[in-house]
Each structure stands twice: as structure tokens, then as C-alpha cells.
């Protein structure tokens with residue numbers, strides 16, 4: 001009998017309406033449109049305004065609505081919901097439960113998965129193993145963040161980078177040689193000092209002091225993270241390409257996490273893969289953490305063809321990183 005694979009059969013996405021420009025950021029922090037464009041590659045990003053009074057599950061709900069406008073499926077047939085996010089609506093209950101209720105996927109079980117910017121590729125791996133085990137046939141993978149709530153608008157090291165977005169993928173079982181073929185994932189916890197948000201967890205629960213010390217915002221040593229991101233993503237992509245006996249010509253698309261255009265260009269250059277095969281939309285949408293890779297797939301869906309070899313790669317806090325090799329399953 002042929003091996004069961006998990007194949008993506010539909011993609012949805014959602015970006016909030018508010019466009020935060022480099023010019024607007026330059027009004028509250030010492031930076032410029034030129035610096036942000038040259039050093040990060042972002043022209044504008046989307047932000048969920050706090051006055052809307054909603055959180056990341058609102059973005060997820062909208063992304064699922066988008067998926068349902070293109071793909072006919074019964075929400076009651078979904079057996080599992082895996083929601084990759086670092087910015088759940090609440091600490092309790094988990095956001096997957098809220099999404100299940102709001103979107104009618106009430107026969108599913110669901111949980112949130114925390115792996116920062118690598119959340120989507122981690123979630124795909126979990127969904128893939130669930131499906132290839134034979135026990136589950138339809139799994140909803142959702143990945144997105146509202147990073148604007150963790151962004152210190154007084155910190156020019158982070159505030160031009162982060163944004164809000166969400167993407168979803170419906171994964172189904174197939175016995176064809178397509179879908180998720182392989183993945184290599186890593187974690188290295190020896191990086192707490194370089195990329196973190198220290199307040200609000202069990203070590204530093206929220207207090208007047210944590211608020212005064214701005215501990216509820218992400219802080220990073222950008223240079224250190226930049227170098228590790230380039231070497232780790234390039235190495236893991238090279239490894240998965242070789243392990244699956246692919247040539248560089250066989251690879252139709254590379255879909256990297258969108259943290260900095262210079263990181264993406266450096267990874268492509270190390271892999272010797274031309275930039276026209278690399279999905280880049282950081283200029284329009286910034287870095288929405290777990291949301292960036294599904295948002296690229298959403299943006300490029302109409303250009304992808306059944307059988308395309310696709311390499312997804314991410315790097316984020318933890319550190320967490322890895323690569324997924326999949327064969328695209330449909331023509332949009």
C-alpha cells in the first residue's frame with residue numbers, strides 16, 4: 001500500500017486593514033523611510049488597531065472565511081486544529097478552542113503551538129504526522145500573530161519590523177506522491193539573552209515593575225539573531241535538498257520566513273537559488289512571525305502548480321528553526 005501523505009488542499013489568509021508606513025513610524029522613533037527600506041526591506045506593514053477590540057482569533061476567523069470562499073469543505077469534518085501563535089487572545093482558554101467555536105469546527109480537538117516564527121513549519125510537521133499515522137484525514141493548520149501588541153513603539157530595533165497577519169492551510173490525506181515529503185526541525189534554547197519577551201510568564205508575572213521596565217515587549221540583539229538566522233536557514237535548506245536528492249533546478253519555490261530582506265537574500269545566495277524562485281512579500285507585510293510563510297503561500301497561490309517542489313524555511317525565537325519539503329498539490 002502507498003504511504004499516506006498530508007497535502008495542502010487550500011490556503012486562506014488575512015491582513016488587517018490599517019497600513020502602518022515607514023513615514024508614520026518616523027514620527028515617533030528616530031528612524032527614516034530610507035533606513036528601514038535599505039536595512040530591513042519593509043515599505044509598509046499591516047497592524048490590527050487596539051481600538052478594534054479583537055485579537056489574533058479575529059484574523060484567524062477571517063483567514064478561514066477566505067479559505068472557505070475558495071474551497072468547499074464542511075467545518076464539521078475537521079478533526080484537529082493546530083494554531084501556531086505567540087500572541088493568543090488569552091493565556092486561558094487556548095485560541096484554537098475559540099477558533100473552533102467561531103468557525104463551526106466543533107468536532108475537532110485543537111491546541112495552540114508556540115514556536116515563534118517557526119510556528120507554521122512546526123505545525124505542518126505535527127499535522128503531517130497525525131495524517132500519515134492514518135488516524136486523521138483533515139487537519140486545519142493556522143498560523144498568525146498580532147506582534148504589534150508585543151512591540152515597543154519607543155524601540156527602533158524592533159518597531160519597524162513587526163506586524164500582524166494570519167494564514168491557514170487545510171491538510172488532507174492522500175496516497176499520491178505529493179504533499180509534505182520531509183522536514184528537518186531544530187530547537188536551541190541557549191538564546192534567551194538575544195531574543196525574548198521576559199514579562200508576563202511564570203518567572204516575571206505581570207506587575208507594576210514589569211510594566212515600568214517595559215518587559216512586556218520583544219527585545220533582541222538584532223545582529224546576533226541576523227547571523228544565526230542566515231546560517232541556520234541556509235544549512236537546513238541545503239540538508240533537506242540533499243537528503244531528498246533534489247538538484248537546485250528541481251526546487252521551484254523557496255518560502256523563507258520574512259524577517260529581513262537582507263537575511264532572505266543571504267540565504268538565497270548561499271543556496272545558489274535565484275531570487276525569482278524565492279517568495280518575498282516583507283516589503284508589503286513586514287514580519288508577522290508565524291504568519292509570514294502562510295501569507296507568502298496565500299500571496300503566490302495562483303502561481304503555484306501541482307507537483308511544484310517547495311522548500312519552506314523559518315528561524316525564530318527559541319531559537320527554533322527548520323525546513324519542510326513539500327510537493328504542491330493543486331492548481332488554484
Ligand code: UT7
Nearest residue numbers: 030031032035039117156157222223225226229259260316
Ligand atoms: O523574526 C525574528 C527574528 N528576528 C530577526 O531575524 C531580526 C534580525 N536582525 C535584523 O533584522 C537587523 O539586525 C536589524 C534590522 C534589527 C538591525 O539592522 P542592522 O543592520 O543589524 O543594524 P545595527 O543594529 O547594526 O545598527 C546599525 C546602525 C546603528 O547606528 P551606529 O551605531 O552605526 O551609529 C544603529 O543605532 O543603525 C542604527 N539603527 C537605526 N537607525 C535608524 C538601528 N536601528 C535603526 C533604525 N533606524 N530603525
